[in-house]
Amino acid sequence: xxxxxxxxxxxxxxxxxxxxxxxxxxxxxxxxxxxxxxxxxxxxxxxxxxxxxxxxxxxxxxxxxxxxxxxxxxxxxxxxxxxxxxxxxxxxxxxxxxxxxxxxxxxxxxxxxxxxxxxxxxxxxxxxxxxxxxxxxxxxxxxxxxxxxxxxxxxxxxxxxxxxxxxxxxxxxxxxxxxxxxxxxxxxxxxxxxxxxx
Numbered sequence: 001x002x003x004x005x006x007x008x009x010x011x012x013x014x015x016x017x018x019x020x021x022x023x024x025x026x027x028x029x030x031x032x033x034x035x036x037x038x039x040x041x042x043x044x045x046x047x048x049x050x051x052x053x054x055x056x057x058x059x060x061x062x063x064x065x066x067x068x069x070x071x072x073x074x075x076x077x078x079x080x081x082x083x084x085x086x087x088x089x090x091x092x093x094x095x096x097x098x099x100x101x102x103x104x105x106x107x108x109x110x111x112x113x114x115x116x117x118x119x120x121x122x123x124x125x126x127x128x129x130x131x132x133x134x135x136x137x138x139x140x141x142x143x144x145x146x147x148x149x150x151x152x153x154x155x156x157x158x159x160x161x162x163x164x165x166x167x168x169x170x171x172x173x174x175x176x177x178x179x180x181x182x183x184x185x186x187x188x189x190x191x192x193x194x195x196x197x198x
Contacts, residue, residue: 014044014072017084017161021046021070024167029053029180032171035067042071042085050171052092052178064092064178068170070163081125082157088170092177094148105130108152108177115172121158121165128154150177 010018026032030050037047047070052063069087076083094104108130116123133149152173158166175181 011044011072011074013074013083013161017070017072017158017163018046020161021048021163021167024164024171027171027175029175029178030171037069042073044072046070048167050174052174052180064090064174066090066170066174068167070166080157082159084158084161084163085155086123086158086163086166087153087155088173089151089153090170090174090177091149091151092174092179094150104132104150108150109154111176112152112154112169112173115169115176116156116166119165119169119172121169122160122162123156123158123166126154126156128152152177 022034029052031053032048032050035047035049037045039045048068049065050068051065067087067089071080071085071087072083073080073085074083077085109128112128113126129152131151131153133151135148
């Protein structure tokens, strides 16, 4: 994974977390790159973008993708209950018959929790939303027909600077939402069918 130029005078605790983040194993189905992190939420941050391959550089994949942001604040904000906070986003297109499944949101959240557990990513204070988006094209977009998408936004507090396991769990989540087989045991898929994968 390419490394960006570090910010000056990194706190040792964040430097250790950043080194761990950059050492994470990346699934071969993903193209992952380090991107500019938000600089208004915490004093220190780092961010990754993932696209399910095949994808062109700097273009979102039609098969799905996501973002992973690591925040560090040595003052341990009360809302985080710790010095670190992870914010992640993952999305993938679906066929409409899967998108209307009433259990889809619950399953998507369980995939995240299971991935964190299987990767032994220790954390607390998790929160998030799972959103199903259904769409129908009209007029000049009528040829697109009906479509669906699943989006998961989540955040949690890692208990230490071992961030690699959190990145790897996020990798698994992005891949599972895109209908790819899980990399860990004990995780089941709703279906491997996805738009464009007929």
